[in-house]
Amino acid sequence: MNQASGQLAVVSAVAAGSQTLTDAQAIERSFTDPEAFVGVFERHFTLVHRFLQARAGGSAADDLAAETFEVAFRRRGDYDTSYTDARPWLFGIALNLARDAKRREERQQRAFLRLAPREGELDADLDLAETNAGTGALIQALTAVSEEDRDLLLLFACAGLSYEECAAALSLPIGTVRSRLHRLRARLRRELEGEALEREDQR
Amino acid sequence: MKIDEFDEIREAWAQVPEPTQSARVAARRRLKAAMAVASSRRSRRVFRPQVLLAAALLIGLLAAVPAFSGTGYEGVINWLTGDPPKEVVENLERMDQGAPAGMAQHLIVGKTGLVYKRQTQFGEVRVWLTPAKGGDRFCRSFEAPRPDGKTRPFTRRVWRNAVVVCPCGSEVAGGASYPHSDGGFTPRQFAQLTFDLLSHLAGLRRFK
Numbered sequence: 001m002n003q004a005s006g007q008l009a010v011v012s013a014v015a016a017g018s019q020t021l022t023d024a025q026a027i028e029r030s031f032t033d034p035e036a037f038v039g040v041f042e043r044h045f046t047l048v049h050r051f052l053q054a055r056a057g058g059s060a061a062d063d064l065a066a067e068t069f070e071v072a073f074r075r076r077g078d079y080d081t082s083y084t085d086a087r088p089w090l091f092g093i094a095l096n097l098a099r100d101a102k103r104r105e106e107r108q109q110r111a112f113l114r115l116a117p118r119e120g121e122l123d124a125d126l127d128l129a130e131t132n133a134g135t136g137a138l139i140q141a142l143t144a145v146s147e148e149d150r151d152l153l154l155l156f157a158c159a160g161l162s163y164e165e166c167a168a169a170l171s172l173p174i175g176t177v178r179s180r181l182h183r184l185r186a187r188l189r190r191e192l193e194g195e196a197l198e199r200e201d202q203r
Numbered sequence: 204m205k206i207d208e209f210d211e212i213r214e215a216w217a218q219v220p221e222p223t224q225s226a227r228v229a230a231r232r233r234l235k236a237a238m239a240v241a242s243s244r245r246s247r248r249v250f251r252p253q254v255l256l257a258a259a260l261l262i263g264l265l266a267a268v269p270a271f272s273g274t275g276y277e278g279v280i281n282w283l284t285g286d287p288p289k290e291v292v293e294n295l296e297r298m299d300q301g302a303p304a305g306m307a308q309h310l311i312v313g314k315t316g317l318v319y320k321r322q323t324q325f326g327e328v329r330v331w332l333t334p335a336k337g338g339d340r341f342c343r344s345f346e347a348p349r350p351d352g353k354t355r356p357f358t359r360r361v362w363r364n365a366v367v368v369c370p371c372g373s374e375v376a377g378g379a380s381y382p383h384s385d386g387g388f389t390p391r392q393f394a395q396l397t398f399d400l401l402s403h404l405a406g407l408r409r410f411k
Binding site for chain 2: 050
């Protein structure tokens, strides 16, 4: 496990005032003391922002990450407080917002092309439209997989979520998550082995 | 050596930069704005149960007291059976003692009736109404236990002209009356009575 996911695996605990609160406790307290929700924001904003950079591009991530926490605060009544860690819930919101943003952008692009049609203007994969040096490498690594698998890979391999948490974030049965990850592993293994054989042949 | 198929992706993930300080500040500001809206909604909501409780009590009083249904104050006086205790009677009889000319209340003490009775954590609280001659005035008497045994009445939260009678001793806080012209209570008078009673109970709680 790398350093980033190691940090993320730490049990959710928010330092709020003199007490240490889990995400669930902070959310529960925020009903009487809204400021308690700031603890959830402080702990997860970086991760959610990085996830959205990889998912929706650098410039969109600022707005989407802010919106994620705003929506989360407004809908905190929907949060199941039996889950101590709010990451799957936050990622679920972030993914929905990213998908909505993508659909909006596609509609705008189509409308724009109808007004001024030029071949090749519509980017088939808007996720790749806005990249920077940091996110570029990750996006390149994810280009080979479908959009759904990309979300799963980001949540599992990058954000460090467990099978159960990925299932909760993507609203999928856990069996589906397991089988998709199994397929992805097998596929990546084949590619790695193919690359290794290629290198041997070149020698 | 064990190969993790996701290592390449994890390495790429490690290069994804952290959000800038300005992005974080903007997001925090946006969240705080949402919180401010929630707080203002909440403060409005806090008031609602109290208003509902007061309204329910008022409606209960209005519905229960025959005077409001048009039967006149005789109905109020006889709403509940039972005579006022000695302290209340004495208080009422003292009302006009030494009153300047034209300021006497002329209460009909014998027609005093109980209009409210409630068991509280401090003991029983009762409110008595006494009509005045001419049929245009009422005198109200609060009868409530005192937690400290002193005779000073709870005048702080009670209207200046109310009469407070306590089992451990009594004291007149001032001449008291509600004007009325048709022999019945107006909703406003009942609202005032309800407010007085709630204030009195709140005062008792604080005193405790």
